[in-house]
Amino acid sequence: xxxxxxxxxxALGLRVALGLMFIAHAYLKLVIFTPAGFTGFxxxxxxxxxxxxxxxxxxxxxxxxxxxxFYGRYVSLALVPLLLGALMVHAPNGWVFNAPNGGWExxxxxxLAAFAHALIGDGALALKPTRLAGERRPAIA
Numbered sequence: 614x615x616x617x618x619x620x621x622x623x624a625l626g627l628r629v630a631l632g633l634m635f636i637a638h639a640y641l642k643l644v645i646f647t648p649a650g651f652t653g654f655x656x657x658x659x660x661x662x663x664x665x666x667x668x669x670x671x672x673x674x675x676x677x678x679x680x681x682x683f684y685g686r687y688v689s690l691a692l693v694p695l696l697l698g699a700l701m702v703h704a705p706n707g708w709v710f711n712a713p714n715g716g717w718e719x720x721x722x723x724x725l726a727a728f729a730h731a732l733i734g735d736g737a738l739a740l741k742p743t744r745l746a747g748e749r750r751p752a753i754a
Contacts, residue, residue, distance in 0.1 A: 640754075
């Protein structure tokens with residue numbers, strides 16, 4: 614059962630948390646690891662280094678779009694492959710994310726949260742809320 618009075622605020626909470634998480638990870642790659650360091654990391658895990666900037670920009674711009682609710686559910690859906698890629702990188706390290714080089718449960722949770730956001734919608738206070746194909750508008754009371 615979904616509480617239709619509060620569901621938009623639950624979706625807002627999910628959207629804000631997810632947007633801030635993407636922004637924080639972009640910031641981490643820019644300021645702490647540095648783009649050069651992140652490029653080197655990608656090479657160490659067998660991925661091409663040229664993916665560093667697209668990943669950083671996807672996290673930063675995608676996080677802002679999700680946070681603001683600007684086509685947020687589409688952006689979350691578009692970022693699921695990025696999160697699945699992170700999941701594959703961290704999968705060999707074990708389950709817990711505080712394992713050396715990070716485990717797989719955090720990227721798995723974030724991929725599921727992004728997919729849930731895409732299914733649920735942007736919620737309250739979205740700048741440009743979106744509907745999925747075939748989704749009906751709620752009836753006006």
